[in-house]
């Protein structure tokens with residue numbers, strides 16, 4: 001089934017293990033709570049086409065593993081992201097304290113213009129709260145982030161978090177602050193080139209090892225293939 005859309009935005013979901021990233025993605029894509037969610041290994045992938053500000057936008061969402069041991073793998077997926085959900089668990093101060101590290105990674109490894117929304121997840125567990133709304137909203141303000149408290153369990157504010165981020169990116173495109181033509185902006189028009197058409201149809205992504213043989217990275221359009229590198233086709237959906 002072919003889809004048409006005006007823009008494709010690459011999104012990341014980042015934050016500490018157990019904050020509820022996979023459940024948020026699942027709630028957004030399937031409109032239901034993911035029971036028995038296990039730790040994510042590396043990255044998982046989901047996509048959904050939404051209407052924002054009169055435009056059709058395909059959100060290509062990468063759900064990353066929060067566990068430290070996957071950090072080097074997940075970091076290689078940051079490149080070219082247009083938006084990110086930075087997630088902590090309102091019942092876990094530990095996940096809140098780690099936000100600064102996640103934020104530094106996002107700002108340095110993704111595009112400098114990345115639009116980030118802070119999500120205080122597990123809003124339904126208010127009785128066990130360790131982080132107040134006020135404290136987190138101050139953090140968001142100081143760090144130029146949008147902010148919502150969400151619940152992947154009840155679905156509260158989940159759709160809003162993704163749509164608010166997409167709307168902000170669109171506004172930046174319309175005001176000229178973001179250039180969708182710029183490589184690495186995380187924004188694409190529908191697939192035209194052979195590489196993106198192949199990826200779009202097969203859900204396989206062409207990746208390569210980095211300069212020193214480390215981390216798999218997605219290939220960008222127009223990139224030349226080099227004999228010293230190794231190339232792999234990997235599925236977009238990893239679970």
Ligand SMILES: Nc1nc2c(ncn2[C@@H]2O[C@H](COP(=O)(O)OP(=O)(O)OP(=O)(O)O)[C@@H](O)[C@H]2O)c(=O)[nH]1
Pocket residue numbers: 015016017018019020021022023024034035036037038039040041064065066067121122123124125150151152153154
């Ligand atoms: N009550 C409640 N529980 C939630 C919510 N979101 C996630 N959970 C639970 O929190 C646990 C972790 O959720 P995951 O979505 O797997 O967490 P994650 O951030 O993807 O974790 P990693 O993949 O290890 O990085 C699971 O037991 C979920 O059932 C929520 O909004 N409310």
